[in-house]
Amino acid sequence: MNARIEELKEKARRLRIDIVRTLHRSKSGHTGGSLSVIDILAVLYYYKMSHNPKDPKWAGRDRLVLSKGHAAPAQYVALADCGYFPKEDLKMLRQLGGHLQGHPDSKGTPGIEVCTGSLGQGLSMAVGMALALRLDNSSSRVYAVLGDGELQEGQVWEAAMASSHYRLDNLCIIIDANGLQIDGEVAKVMGVEPIAGKFGSFGCHVIEIDGHDIGAIVKALDDAEGIKGKPVAIVARTVKGKGVSFFENKASYHGVTPSDEELPKALECLGESCDGGEK
Amino acid sequence: MSGIATRDAYGEILAELGAENENIVVLDADLSGSTKTSGFAKKFPERFFNMGIAEANMIGTAAGLAAAGKIPFASTFAIFAVGRAWEQVRQSVAYPKANVKIVATHSGVTVGEDGGSHQSVEDIAIMRAVPNMTVIVPADGPETKLAIRAAAAYNGPVYVRLGRNKVPTIFDDSYRFSIGKGVQLRAGSDLTFIGTGLMTAQALSAAEKLSEAGISARVIHMPTIKPIDEEIIIAAARETGAIVTAEEHSVIGGLGGAVSEVLCDRFPAPVKKVGLNDRFGLSGKSDELLKYFGLMPEDLVAAAKEVLQRK
Numbered sequence: 001m002n003a004r005i006e007e008l009k010e011k012a013r014r015l016r017i018d019i020v021r022t023l024h025r026s027k028s029g030h031t032g033g034s035l036s037v038i039d040i041l042a043v044l045y046y047y048k049m050s051h052n053p054k055d056p057k058w059a060g061r062d063r064l065v066l067s068k069g070h071a072a073p074a075q076y077v078a079l080a081d082c083g084y085f086p087k088e089d090l091k092m093l094r095q096l097g098g099h100l101q102g103h104p105d106s107k108g109t110p111g112i113e114v115c116t117g118s119l120g121q122g123l124s125m126a127v128g129m130a131l132a133l134r135l136d137n138s139s140s141r142v143y144a145v146l147g148d149g150e151l152q153e154g155q156v157w158e159a160a161m162a163s164s165h166y167r168l169d170n171l172c173i174i175i176d177a178n179g180l181q182i183d184g185e186v187a188k189v190m191g192v193e194p195i196a197g198k199f200g201s202f203g204c205h206v207i208e209i210d211g212h213d214i215g216a217i218v219k220a221l222d223d224a225e226g227i228k229g230k231p232v233a234i235v236a237r238t239v240k241g242k243g244v245s246f247f248e249n250k251a252s253y254h255g256v257t258p259s260d261e262e263l264p265k266a267l268e269c270l271g272e273s274c275d276g277g278e279k
Numbered sequence: 280m281s282g283i284a285t286r287d288a289y290g291e292i293l294a295e296l297g298a299e300n301e302n303i304v305v306l307d308a309d310l311s312g313s314t315k316t317s318g319f320a321k322k323f324p325e326r327f328f329n330m331g332i333a334e335a336n337m338i339g340t341a342a343g344l345a346a347a348g349k350i351p352f353a354s355t356f357a358i359f360a361v362g363r364a365w366e367q368v369r370q371s372v373a374y375p376k377a378n379v380k381i382v383a384t385h386s387g388v389t390v391g392e393d394g395g396s397h398q399s400v401e402d403i404a405i406m407r408a409v410p411n412m413t414v415i416v417p418a419d420g421p422e423t424k425l426a427i428r429a430a431a432a433y434n435g436p437v438y439v440r441l442g443r444n445k446v447p448t449i450f451d452d453s454y455r456f457s458i459g460k461g462v463q464l465r466a467g468s469d470l471t472f473i474g475t476g477l478m479t480a481q482a483l484s485a486a487e488k489l490s491e492a493g494i495s496a497r498v499i500h501m502p503t504i505k506p507i508d509e510e511i512i513i514a515a516a517r518e519t520g521a522i523v524t525a526e527e528h529s530v531i532g533g534l535g536g537a538v539s540e541v542l543c544d545r546f547p548a549p550v551k552k553v554g555l556n557d558r559f560g561l562s563g564k565s566d567e568l569l570k571y572f573g574l575m576p577e578d579l580v581a582a583a584k585e586v587l588q589r590k
Contacts, residue, residue, distance in 0.1 A: 063347075106346070106375045114346050115375040118366060124336045125371055128343020128351070131328060135304070135349070155367070158336035166328070 001218075004047070008214045008253040011081075012042040013270060016243045018077035018090070020266045023257040024075075026093040029102070032240040032253040034074035035143060037180040037210070040041045040236055041066075043217040045078045053083040056110040062140050063129050066146035067122020068093055068176060069103035070255070076100050084111035093170050120153025123173060124148065127159050130171040138170075141225070145174045149181030157202065163201025163231040171231040173204065176211060178240035180251040181256070199233035211236025235266075244269045280318065282448030285441040286384040288314025288420035292427045293352060296347060297323045299355065304344055305433065306330055308337045313386045314354040317337035317489060326441050334364040338381070346361035347380040355436035356390075357399035357440060361406055362492045372412045372436045380430045382439040387527035388555070389444050389477065389565035398560030404532025406438040407505045413458060416440045416506040416526075416534075418479040419449045422537055433458060442527075446541040447480045447502070461508035467497030470583055470590075471515035471522050475534045476522065478525035478553075485579035496583060502532075507537045516548035521586040523551045525579055526568075530554040549589035551582040 017040050023029045032103040039062075045051070066075050073093065080087045080133050085099070092098025097123025099108035113129070116122045126144035150156060163171055182204055183189050190200070196206045205227045209216040217236070225231035240254070241247030244266045247258075258266050267273065297303050297319050304326045311317040320327035330337035334355055341351040345421060353360070355496040360383040361368070372379045383402065390398045406414045408560050415430065415437060417423040423441060430437040449464065464479070465486050472482035475557055479500040497519050516522060523541070524535035535552030555572055569575055 001444050022523065022561035030375055065343075114342065114377075115370060118370040121335075121367060121371050122369070124339025127336070128340035128345070129347045130343075130345045131340065132304075132347030134350045135326065136347075155333075155335040155339065158331075158333035159339065162330060162334070165331075211364060 003107045005215050005218065008042055008046055010037045013269065014040055015074070015081065016079050017267060017270050017272050019073050019079065020244065020263070020270065021260055022073055022077060022090045022093055022103055024263045026089060026095070027257055028094045029073050029257055030255050030259035031252065031257055032068040032180065032247060032250065033071040033176070033178065035148060035242045035244065035247065036238040036240045037068065037071045037075045037176040039212050040145060040174055040176060040215060040217055041074050041078050043214060043221060045082055045148045047218060049143065050140070053111065056084060062142060063142045065114055065116060065122045065144045066104055066114050067144055068150055069117025069122070072104050072219070075104060075228060079111040084190050085109070100110040119147070119150040122138065126171060127163050127168065130167060132167040133170055140170070142170065143174060143236060144170045145176060148175055148177040148179065149186050149189070150188045150190055151175070151195065160202040160204065166227050168231045169228050172221065172225065173199070173231060173233040175233065175235050176238050177235055178238040178247065180240045180254065182251065182254050184251050196235045199235070204231050204233040206233050206235060208235045209237070211238035212242055249267060282446055283420040284443060284445050285417050285420060286315045288423035288438065289382060289384070289427055289441055292424040294318040294322050295545060295577065296428065296431055296586055297326065297336055297453065300431065302348065302350045304339050304349045304351050305326065306337050306351055308332055308334045308355040308359065310355050323563070334359045334365045334447060336540070337373045338364040338365060338367035341379045342375070349499055350378055350380070352380045352382055353384045354384065355375040356397060357386035357402045358397055359382065361399060361402040365405060369409055369472040373409045376411045376435050378434050379435045381484060382427070382441065384441045385443045386440045387442060388560040388568040389475070389527065391565040391568065392559070392562050394562035395559035400529045400555045400560060401532070402440060403504055403528050403534065404536065407532065407537065411436055412505065413437045413503065414440070415458065416476040417502055417504050418476060419446050421448060421450040421454060422456055425454065426502060429456055429458050434443045437478060442477055448475045449483070456502065459503045459506045459508060461499050461501045463497065463499050463511070465498035466498070467495040468519055469495045470587060471497040471499060471517070471519045473499045473501050473512065473522060474540055476526040476527055478527055481574065481576050482525050482579055484537050484576035485517055485583065488576060488580050490503055501534060504534055504537055507541060509541045512541045513546045514536055516542055518545045520590045521549045523553060523579060523582045526554045527574060528554050546550040549586050551586040553579055554580050
């Protein structure tokens with residue numbers, strides 16, 4: 001298992017490099033939230049979820065809904081790396097003529113299940129998927145990844161209520177709690193704590209972890225599968241901009257991409273030299 | 280001309296369709312007794328989801344069910360389905376072109392006593408403006424059943440607007456409904472009434488009154504507001520030279536707006552729009568409200584005489 005965790009750590013590091021390079025190239029997109037969520041996505045795509053990049057609509061697949069859709073670059077680099085579409089497509093992120101829209105769009109991008117990015121809506125769609133899978137006696141699971149700022153949307157709590165009312169133990173909610181949103185600290189803009197207490201009182205089994213501890217993410221997702229009769233909410237404490245020291249914990253890097261000057265420094269932070277070779 | 284409420288017809292056909300297709304699932308927001316989804320709920324409890332008084336989540340959940348291969352029908356009152364949950368309808372349903380059917384009851388002023396807060400008079404305009412959305416407003420019970428069946432067979436988002444009260448039956452067993460097609464109910468050469476929902480029956484009465492005065496009015500029923508049947512509108516304008524639209528909805532952006540857009544683009548002709556004149560509804564008995572807001576056959580007769588002056 002330790003070797004597996006080391007592999008996942010390395011995978012997450014490579015994906016961070018892809019995020020930084022992709023966003024530097026596109027000059028538009030959300031850097032901070034992509035870097036905070038990527039360890040979670042790495043564990044989902046490379047460890048936890050059953051999925052088939054050769055057959056994105058395979059009926060037996062687990063589903064991922066990235067409700068915090070502004071972190072689309074994180075999902076796109078993972079999907080490309082898994083082989084859902086050529087890595088070349090990343091160059092067309094947010095460009096007219098490319099399929100990688102600013103926020104995930106199921107119409108054009110293989111591996112994207114629904115359209116997300118208007119915050120607060122993804123968990124409802126995940127609830128619908130979980131209900132449908134249960135009707136079909138499917139053993140597939142649904143993972144919904146939300147931001148902590150997103151928890152300010154009332155619809156999230158409508159959906160949380162429904163998820164426990166319908167006892168959706170095939171649903172795992174993951175909150176990428178990086179503590180920042182566009183206007184600043186979540187706690188100052190509109191406090192959402194105690195997140196764990198809220199999901200607990202809404203009827204979820206709650207697990208709280210360090211969202212950058214790959215081993216802890218693996219364990220939480222494994223443990224979640226054993227919980228019966230209620231959904232699981234994993235509150236993952238993360239750092240916005242994680243991995244690039246000068247992006248970390250800065251709300252100002254919410255929707256800002258690495259500049260030409262910042263790129264080499266960012267890659268250096270990630271153990272990569274600017275020409276693409278290992279340092 | 281007696282008949283049933285379109286919501287009752289919905290309840291009946293939904294239960295039938297549930298038996299025919301096990302992918303059909305139904306969601307409601309604590310109004311299943313009023314929207315008539317309760318019949319389906321009783322027959323197929325495992326495929327019925329009461330989402331409580333939480334319309335935004337109901338629409339999003341319906342989108343998720345559709346993404347996993349189900350054919351969800353989500354119902355509540357029109358004001359909540361379209362008003363409260365508009366952005367969920369746009370982002371979670373229309374934008375991904377999800378196979379969700381939003382069937383809203385209690386539209387228009389004939390909601391009656393509940394008053395203006397509960398009378399949706401702008402839902403056609405709002406739904407019509409959303410890309411990928413099909414908008415259907417049936418006139419009576421039989422047409423509602425055919426429209427719901429067609430909506431279930433169509434792959435994509437559909438909004439169906441139904442009413443609370445009994446409405447006259449216009450269509451018999453020979454009627455063939457298809458999405459996007461208007462239907463001529465009465466021949467006429469001096470002007471054309473184009474109606475939708477319960478206003479089509481009012482237009483038929485108005486045409487009868489006009490014939491007594493020697494005016495020959497064509498009557499077209501327009502069950503699909505989007506995509507609208509452009510050809511039947513243009514033929515009517517070409518052949519009769521004047522149009523009166525009739526809807527239990529604001530004159531802004533609904534049937535009258537859609538017809539005017541077609542004619543402006545392709546065959547300019549005088550149009551008089553009958554509907555609510557940019558105002559909210561009120562509490563009252565539904566027949567009193569139809570009179571108060573000028574939605575009676577005599578109002579359509581007056582509109583016809585006015586538009587004839589502009590030919």
